[in-house]
Amino acid sequence: MKQVDYIIVGGGFAGFFLAHQFLLSNNSFLIYSAGQVSASHISAGICNPVILKRFTTFWKSAEQMDYLETIFAEIAAYTGKNYIVKEPVARIFHDDAEKKQWLRNAEKDNLKPFLDPNFVQLKTVENPLESGIVKDSCRIDVENFFQDMTSYFTAANQFVSESFDYNAIDAENSTYKNIKYKHIIFCEGVAVRDNPYFDKIPVLPNKGHCLEIKIDQSIDPYVIKKKHFLFPLSENRFYYGGTYDRFSTTPEIQLQSVEELENGLKSFYKGNYKITKVKAAFRATVADRRPILGTHIDIKNFHIFNGLGARGVLNGSYFSKQMFDYLEHQVELDPDIDVKRFY
Ligand SMILES: Cc1cc2nc3c(=O)[nH]c(=O)nc-3n(C[C@H](O)[C@H](O)[C@H](O)COP(=O)(O)OP(=O)(O)OC[C@H]3O[C@@H](n4cnc5c(N)ncnc54)[C@H](O)[C@@H]3O)c2cc1C
Numbered sequence: 001m002k003q004v005d006y007i008i009v010g011g012g013f014a015g016f017f018l019a020h021q022f023l024l025s026n027n028s029f030l031i032y033s034a035g036q037v038s039a040s041h042i043s044a045g046i047c048n049p050v051i052l053k054r055f056t057t058f059w060k061s062a063e064q065m066d067y068l069e070t071i072f073a074e075i076a077a078y079t080g081k082n083y084i085v086k087e088p089v090a091r092i093f094h095d096d097a098e099k100k101q102w103l104r105n106a107e108k109d110n111l112k113p114f115l116d117p118n119f120v121q122l123k124t125v126e127n128p129l130e131s132g133i134v135k136d137s138c139r140i141d142v143e144n145f146f147q148d149m150t151s152y153f154t155a156a157n158q159f160v161s162e163s164f165d166y167n168a169i170d171a172e173n174s175t176y177k178n179i180k181y182k183h184i185i186f187c188e189g190v191a192v193r194d195n196p197y198f199d200k201i202p203v204l205p206n207k208g209h210c211l212e213i214k215i216d217q218s219i220d221p222y223v224i225k226k227k228h229f230l231f232p233l234s235e236n237r238f239y240y241g242g243t244y245d246r247f248s249t250t251p252e253i254q255l256q257s258v259e260e261l262e263n264g265l266k267s268f269y270k271g272n273y274k275i276t277k278v279k280a281a282f283r284a285t286v287a288d289r290r291p292i293l294g295t296h297i298d299i300k301n302f303h304i305f306n307g308l309g310a311r312g313v314l315n316g317s318y319f320s321k322q323m324f325d326y327l328e329h330q331v332e333l334d335p336d337i338d339v340k341r342f343y
Pocket of ligand 1: 009010011012013014015032033034035036037038039040041042043044045046047162163164165187188189190191192207208209210241242243280281282283284305306307308309310311312313314316
């Protein structure tokens, strides 16, 4: 019987960042991932320490931004690639009140490192009131990250491209099919609702649509944000998204969301474009806006890492380290993120 320290269920940001921690520590692990397109795979990958509605920041944003550099340098050491694209967010202002708010907030200690008080005039999109730059914001090359990480773990026989079957667990003997495990960590995003061990944990689906579009011109080298985000994926291929919908629970593409995206795009981009792909998936959100980490109430070697919300990259990378330290070094979890808050 094969033996592993960890079985990881889920190959999104949560599962992959956690696998990375185990790779560094030489723990043995297997990732099970069903291969469906999930929120992680269609995400914009933006890492932005500023909430762009009110120009405020969020819990542990500075620590998360710092750790991002560390973890991606560690990942580059074995994939050979840097996935951080240093194109900052440029937020198009809607009115003068927003500009004043930005400048006021730029004076505050926690926002000074991020809100650039020098506004810019973008040249290829409409921004009559200029745009504010979020210093140090960046994005991850999501496509190449998942492609390379999947190839790497597959080559190392650490990736199993199949659906994890909850009925095949023998929890008493800690076996799954022909594998003896020490721990299982469930990182299934919204699919945790099908997990009989954690289905009572209140993860709320929030559906997001995004577009891939073809534009035959270059755009200012920023992640341009008005209602949604616009940035290049490769020459002439652009990402535009994503929407938020707390009510839809079915996976199909909805025309009204596509319309919302097109209207958003047309409000600042006046050139020609062609939609080449529309995608939709569910973010796993939590009412208190904190991720969910920790251990099953009864089965002490079953764990959960979920609830990354709209910040899969920052939350996934930063909290994978907390999850690792909790599992391997018995470092207590902050009660704000501990799954115990739901027991
Ligand atoms: C349109 C859109 C844009 C976004 N943009 C950003 C952004 O710019 N920046 C950012 O940080 N975040 C963004 N997000 C949010 C981010 O994508 C999520 O927070 C993140 O993907 C959650 O990762 P996860 O690994 O927890 O879950 P998921 O991405 O849902 O991954 C879970 C994985 O588990 C697998 N799985 C589930 N059950 C099983 C099973 N039984 N067996 C095997 N495998 C299983 C699924 O197939 C899936 O691959 C965006 C989301 C959307 C929808």
